Amino acid sequence: MRVELPIGAFIAALLMLVPLPWHWRARNIPTLSIIVWLFFCNIGAGVNAIIWADSIRIVAPVWCDIYTKIQVGATMALPACCLCLCIHLERIASVRQVGTTLQQKRRQMIFDTMMCWILPMVHMALHYIVQGHRFDILEDFGCRASIYQSVPSILLVWMLPMLVVALTLVFAGLSLVHFFRRRVTFACHLQNSNSALTTSRYFRLMAMAIVQMFWGVFIISINMWFTYRNGLRPWTSWEDVHFNFSRVGIFPTVLTPVSIQRWTYFIWWTMPITSVLFFAFFSFGQDAIKEYTACWRWVQRVIFRVRSVDGSAPNSSNIHRIALSKLDADKTYSTSGSIPDFGTKARPLSFDDVSSMSTTPTTATFSTSHHLSDPSKSSLTPQPHNMV
Structure with a gap:
């Protein structure tokens, strides 16, 4: 053959x-x-x-x-x-x-x-x-x-x-x-x-x-x-x-x-x-490069969402985003009075904390990470035989 x-x-x-x-x-x-x-x-x-x-x-x-x-x-x-x-x-x-x-x-x-x-x-x-x-x-x-x-x-x-x-x-x-x-x-x-x-x-x-x-x-x-x-x-x-x-x-x-x-x-x-x-x-050509870029962004967006829902181990950039969103959420709760402050001292976040947050995110954490990781929010939009 x-x-x-x-x-x-x-x-x-x-x-x-x-x-x-x-x-x-x-x-x-x-x-x-x-x-x-x-x-x-x-x-x-x-x-x-x-x-x-x-x-x-x-x-x-x-x-x-x-x-x-x-x-x-x-x-x-x-x-x-x-x-x-x-x-x-x-x-x-x-x-x-x-x-x-x-x-x-x-x-x-x-x-x-x-x-x-x-x-x-x-x-x-x-x-x-x-x-x-x-x-x-x-x-x-x-x-x-x-x-x-x-x-x-x-x-x-x-x-x-x-x-x-x-x-x-x-x-x-x-x-x-x-x-x-x-x-x-x-x-x-x-x-x-x-x-x-x-x-x-x-x-x-x-x-x-x-x-x-x-x-x-x-x-x-x-x-x-x-x-x-x-x-x-x-x-x-x-x-x-x-x-x-x-x-x-x-x-x-x-x-x-x-x-x-x-x-x-x-x-x-x-x-x-x-x-x-x-x-x-x-x-x-230029049109093809724009099309490849748009496809790659779509793949990145879909893969990131799947990993977040999956609960797999986040990479360093995801950890940084989750940590920032968690701190912002804590500040919001503490200033609004939704969570009483008992005067405990703040301690730095550990990897276990971040892992638990990635598997069970709060509403504020999900909203923040979603907007940071969704490239579709960007204003940029991408664009003859066998002669027998």
């Missing part, structure tokens, strides 16, 4: 969840779509690597039908998401959009949804035209979409994503031209456009789209070479291409040349690498 395959796939899927909260708050459909597509592609690849580890048995055929279509859809979805990002960035950087109205935002959301989800679904449907049989099973790697190697398959499966990549390159170039024309006042221009983008966030989105675009061109080219390495087959008729459609291709390791195994291994890892690239662009 190739243990590194499921581990790498599941780690890549978890990395996709890290930048999800702030992209969800920003309602950025292209980046959210990239996260969702990459997450499910990595989860599916990890499950495949577990099910078909050292095996070529035909199990879970419905799962393979679903996952192979997701593979095909992701081939179109990721370039389409990058295209939507670059169109949005070009519109903001140009003088055509001074502000964004509610109607414009609604139209943009509809366009992004059509490009990021409807277009990939259309691409899945078109794949059936050149799908010679149901799917293939590769030992250790699992299901793979089948393609009838012909001219129509080049046009339908590969040329459409390449066209989307070319459009992405055009809009990315226009965005850079707009920036260099008004680079001095670019920050003010972003602010006047009523956009939540800052200059650093703008360039992070632009850099991610451009890197994913060139990476996508490389992966599509590698996949095309790998698919058509043995040449093209003639397109005779629909009945001939789809003859015995329910057949499942089986490729055991012992019958696969070593060179093909190496290329398959490399192509499999392109999807986790794509996820890591996306994670690298969005998980080390």
Whole structure:
């Protein structure tokens, strides 16, 4: 069993969840779509690597039908998401959009949804035209979409994503031209456009789209070479291409040349690498640091409350807080007359006293320690694939 395959796939899927909260708050459909597509592609690849580890048995055929279509859809979805990002960035950087109205935002959301989800679904449907049989099973790697190697398959499966990549390159170039024309006042221009983008966030989105675009061109080219390495087959008729459609291709390791195994291994890892690239662009910026800080404060607050209710031994800082609150409570009681003063001499607090106070605190002690230890009272508030 190739243990590194499921581990790498599941780690890549978890990395996709890290930048999800702030992209969800920003309602950025292209980046959210990239996260969702990459997450499910990595989860599916990890499950495949577990099910078909050292095996070529035909199990879970419905799962393979679903996952192979997701593979095909992701081939179109990721370039389409990058295209939507670059169109949005070009519109903001140009003088055509001074502000964004509610109607414009609604139209943009509809366009992004059509490009990021409807277009990939259309691409899945078109794949059936050149799908010679149901799917293939590769030992250790699992299901793979089948393609009838012909001219129509080049046009339908590969040329459409390449066209989307070319459009992405055009809009990315226009965005850079707009920036260099008004680079001095670019920050003010972003602010006047009523956009939540800052200059650093703008360039992070632009850099991610451009890197994913060139990476996508490389992966599509590698996949095309790998698919058509043995040449093209003639397109005779629909009945001939789809003859015995329910057949499942089986490729055991012992019958696969070593060179093909190496290329398959490399192509499999392109999807986790794509996820890591996306994670690298969005998980080390200012927004991400604020999010990590907020999560850490929440963890500290929850852990401290659990320890107080638990009655576990307090640390030195908790002892100091409890001692101060106890002294303040004694002063309050003595001045208000609630507790009579019999003239006894005050003695210093011992650790046993403090431990007993931490397990059975008075009302004043609990109130004081609560406000001292709750960081939520502070005024500080913290803030895209396996291209087969």
